[in-house]
Every structure is written in C-alpha cells, then in structure tokens.
Amino acid sequence: MGDCIFCKIVDKEIPSNVVYEDDRILCFHDLEPKAPVHVLIIPKKHIASMDDVAEEDQDLLGYLMTKVKDIAAQLGLENGYRLVNNCGEDGVQTVQHLHFHLLGKRKLTWPPG
Numbered sequence: 001m002g003d004c005i006f007c008k009i010v011d012k013e014i015p016s017n018v019v020y021e022d023d024r025i026l027c028f029h030d031l032e033p034k035a036p037v038h039v040l041i042i043p044k045k046h047i048a049s050m051d052d053v054a055e056e057d058q059d060l061l062g063y064l065m066t067k068v069k070d071i072a073a074q075l076g077l078e079n080g081y082r083l084v085n086n087c088g089e090d091g092v093q094t095v096q097h098l099h100f101h102l103l104g105k106r107k108l109t110w111p112p113g
C-alpha cells in the first residue's frame, strides 16, 4: 500500500530488526520499546486495522495467532507476556497497518492508560 510504513518494512524499503519472518507474517522490534522486549507482529498483507479485518482474513489471522507463542518462546518470554492491538482514535493507533504488540520481560501494569 503506497505510503504505509509497515508495508515498506515488509518490502525491505525501510530497515527493521527482524525477529521472525515467513511468507505471511513478519515480526520486528519496535523502534520505541515500552518494555525490555517489545516487538510488533504483522500480517504482510495490508489490513489497515482490526476494523478492516474481512472474512477472507480468517486463515491469515488465525495463522498469526498460532505463531505468537513460538515468537514469545524465541524471545525468552517464558514468564508471560502481553499481546496488544490498538485500534482507531480512542485506541491510539498511530500506524494504519494491523499490528500486534508483544511485550514482556517486565511485570506489566493493568489497566493500561
């Protein structure tokens, strides 16, 4: 998608610190980590947000969810972690390409701000 920063990361037009990659998903370190481990897991397909998920994305997103535990294990998050999606204005979504934050290696507070 033309101006999407995460599509550019998928296409390697913008560098990223890749943690995991296959034909459908990409995981890379967040530029401004909010925890000792903070990575983003994204579908390579451009989907703007959770609000834009379509019926046809079921397999892709189901697949992504099955990979979370493997990525968490790869990053040493055996003590637990948090998976977060920010959607829309109230969710304070800043990048309009669906992504899940995977945070860990510290005791996270609840509720989020």
Ligand code: AMP
Binding pocket: 005, 014, 016, 029, 030, 031, 032, 033, 040, 085, 086, 092, 093, 094, 095, 096
């Ligand atoms: P959100 O507020 O949920 O849309 O989160 C977007 C996240 O993308 C933020 O945590 C940013 O730090 C992160 N981010 C923005 N640009 C980049 C980039 N080029 N590489 C890695 N992470 C980025």
Ligand code: ZN
Binding pocket: 001, 004, 005, 006, 007, 008, 045, 046, 047, 096, 097
């Ligand atoms: Zn995109």
